[in-house]
Amino acid sequence: MYNSKIAGLGFYVPEHVVTNDDLSKVIDTSDEWIQERTGIMERRYVEGDEDTTTTMGVKAARIAIERSGIDKDEIDFIVFATLSPDYYFPGPGVLVQRDLGLRTVGAVDVRNQCSGFVYGISLADQYIKTGMYKNILVIGSELHSKGLDMTTRGRGVSVIFGDGAGAAVLTREENPEKGILSSHLHSEGQHAEELSLIAPGMGKRWVLDILKDNDPEDTSYYPYMNGQFVFKNAVVRFSEVIMEGLTKNHLQPSDIDMLIPHQANLRISQFIQKKFGLSDDQVYNNIMKYGNTTAASIPIALTEAWEKGKIKDGDLVVLAAFGSGFTWGSVIIRW
Ligand code: ACO
Numbered sequence: 001m002y003n004s005k006i007a008g009l010g011f012y013v014p015e016h017v018v019t020n021d022d023l024s025k026v027i028d029t030s031d032e033w034i035q036e037r038t039g040i041m042e043r044r045y046v047e048g049d050e051d052t053t054t055t056m057g058v059k060a061a062r063i064a065i066e067r068s069g070i071d072k073d074e075i076d077f078i079v080f081a082t083l084s085p086d087y088y089f090p091g092p093g094v095l096v097q098r099d100l101g102l103r104t105v106g107a108v109d110v111r112n113q114c115s116g117f118v119y120g121i122s123l124a125d126q127y128i129k130t131g132m133y134k135n136i137l138v139i140g141s142e143l144h145s146k147g148l149d150m151t152t153r154g155r156g157v158s159v160i161f162g163d164g165a166g167a168a169v170l171t172r173e174e175n176p177e178k179g180i181l182s183s184h185l186h187s188e189g190q191h192a193e194e195l196s197l198i199a200p201g202m203g204k205r206w207v208l209d210i211l212k213d214n215d216p217e218d219t220s221y222y223p224y225m226n227g228q229f230v231f232k233n234a235v236v237r238f239s240e241v242i243m244e245g246l247t248k249n250h251l252q253p254s255d256i257d258m259l260i261p262h263q264a265n266l267r268i269s270q271f272i273q274k275k276f277g278l279s280d281d282q283v284y285n286n287i288m289k290y291g292n293t294t295a296a297s298i299p300i301a302l303t304e305a306w307e308k309g310k311i312k313d314g315d316l317v318v319l320a321a322f323g324s325g326f327t328w329g330s331v332i333i334r335w
């Protein structure tokens with residue numbers, strides 16, 4: 001058995017900045033409401049055809065691969081996490097294989113929304129642990145802006161999301177005390193519809209049904225979120241899964257050097273920080289600048305924290321996410 005470690009990180013966000021004031025010109029909302037409830041000040045949107053979920057992922061991946069010092073021909077496997085794939089099928093993993101000109105390595109797409117990157121890292125870690133693969137590219141990328149209900153009807157959801165991508169290259173770590181120590185994954189499908197996009201779904205309500213019905217009140221192809229219910233579950237599950245990871249490794253909250261929570265809502269991060277008695281230096285947040293970028297939020301935040309020198313050799317880094325499914329998880333890393 002080997003451990004795996006993160007050898008390279010990268011992120012990409014579109015240049016176009018959309019402020020809360022910009023949004024309040026098209027929907028009935030305000031900078032004050034959005035900042036007070038979510039902490040978000042601005043987010044990035046892809047303009048026109050400049051990018052897709054895949055191309056953003058590829059841009060982040062190029063940086064991560066370069067920083068890893070691993071040749072792209074040495075990448076053995078691709079994991080791509082997103083809820084906003086370019087095509088209904090095939091998934092974006094194969095598009096990355098093509099666009100980066102990788103060998104004909106395996107590519108898997110992870111459909112776990114906000115927990116997607118944590119699930120992806122866990123998956124990659126298992127392959128490396130067993131020795132099946134040595135170097136794995138894990139991408140989280142999301143293009144929300146083209147699929148949001150940008151009317152007052154959709155304001156509870158639409159103000160939260162932004163576009164962007166992050167990537168990590170995982171490689172074998174020979175030291176058993178370093179790298180990814182453990183990962184912890186959960187789901188509770190009983191609440192699947194509380195945070196969901198129901199249509200188009202091949203088995204239930206496909207595009208042709210939507211077109212045929214031509215119902216202006218049909219919102220099934222927009223994301224739906226029971227915000228308060230999600231919030232209440234998020235704070236409980238975040239706390240549980242972080243503690244689960246720490247306990248498994250005989251660690252305490254005070255041992256955390258850097259917690260990278262999924263950037264769902266600044267209030268959720270602040271709740272967790274307070275609950276575990278962590279200082280501002282022990283938790284990294286950037287939702288203020290990018291909004292909630294779902295599967296991309298953890299790799300973007302992790303990369304930024306690393307670029308700012310906030311993660312050092314030997315640090316205990318904890319990744320934690322909760323989101324649609326419900327799914328949630330944590331990853332405990334000795335950097
Ligand atoms: N601007 C102004 N008013 C608004 C807006 C808006 N953008 N959105 C909703 N409101 C109004 C509502 O209409 C409601 O008005 P009413 O009281 O007159 O009926 C009032 O504000 C309160 O609405 P709530 O939905 O109850 O607002 P809440 O305080 O719950 O905040 C929020 C909403 C920010 C979405 C919060 O519930 C939240 O962050 N939830 C968790 C999000 C999350 O963690 N998601 C998981 C990740 S996402 C993923 O996995 C895809």
